[in-house]
Amino acid sequence: MIKFGPSGACEEFNAQGFKKTSDGAIWLKNKGVDLFEYSFGRGVNISSEKAIAYGKVFNENDIELSVHAPYFINLATVEEEKAINNIRYIETSLKALKEFGGKRCVFHPGSPLKLDRREAMNILLKSFENIVQIKNDNGYKDLYLCPETMGKLAQLGDLEEIIEIVNVGDENIIPCIDFGHLNARERGLFKSKDDYKRVIDRLIDGIGEKKTMNMHVHFSKIQYTDKGELRHLTFDDDVYGPDYEPLMEVFADYKMTPYVVCESAGTQTRDSLSMKQYYNNYLNK
Numbered sequence: 001m002i003k004f005g006p007s008g009a010c011e012e013f014n015a016q017g018f019k020k021t022s023d024g025a026i027w028l029k030n031k032g033v034d035l036f037e038y039s040f041g042r043g044v045n046i047s048s049e050k051a052i053a054y055g056k057v058f059n060e061n062d063i064e065l066s067v068h069a070p071y072f073i074n075l076a077t078v079e080e081e082k083a084i085n086n087i088r089y090i091e092t093s094l095k096a097l098k099e100f101g102g103k104r105c106v107f108h109p110g111s112p113l114k115l116d117r118r119e120a121m122n123i124l125l126k127s128f129e130n131i132v133q134i135k136n137d138n139g140y141k142d143l144y145l146c147p148e149t150m151g152k153l154a155q156l157g158d159l160e161e162i163i164e165i166v167n168v169g170d171e172n173i174i175p176c177i178d179f180g181h182l183n184a185r186e187r188g189l190f191k192s193k194d195d196y197k198r199v200i201d202r203l204i205d206g207i208g209e210k211k212t213m214n215m216h217v218h219f220s221k222i223q224y225t226d227k228g229e230l231r232h233l234t235f236d237d238d239v240y241g242p243d244y245e246p247l248m249e250v251f252a253d254y255k256m257t258p259y260v261v262c263e264s265a266g267t268q269t270r271d272s273l274s275m276k277q278y279y280n281n282y283l284n285k
């Protein structure tokens, strides 16, 4: 089933000043949210006890939780200490995800820094193979790891690189396609339905139909420069884009079942529901 929801608490949510997690989850459910992405961007800092309680409340309200692993991950690192930290960041994210009762963990692949881009990718693919092994050996085989397409040209994670990363993993490695990032990378790639279809078709060809149909999606409008992503905007923007409407039509036309997470700056709940409403209206036309 296709699901829609925000990443993190939006401004409206924060303004409510909920005293209990359950009140926040009920508020989100009443809004119509199907999923909520919990960001460990600055580190995994939730106790097991809290994560289990949190997961229970969200599950009771039919909201699935996904997580975003720390931003410090760089699988292309050549430093041993950093490589060890990468594994820890992913493992602790998966542990919390499992306690949440969720299924999907998004992560940023990394950056070449001073390395040649191809050389960096080879290091990354090797360390990712190792991480998939560790994941499977430690009781997280049923959870999905989702490498994300990135918005800055200097970062690893263009569409082709994500296809390569997904393909070193097993059936539980699926892509997180961030269309705002791809749009920023290519300085305005997405204008029409065909522009989105080209990406979906390339994915079907590159990673297979099943992983494409069930992929994870990040969507927001993003301001960019010639180096790529600059900052996340809201759906009120009409300069940078991309527009979500053609993508929702493609999801419906292809009968896809992605999880669509909105990362708008402050209006992510409202904007995720605009996508959901558009998708449902298009489907029922």
Ligand SMILES: [Zn+2]
Pocket (backbone or CB within 6 Å): 068, 106, 107, 108, 148
């Ligand atoms: Zn991300």
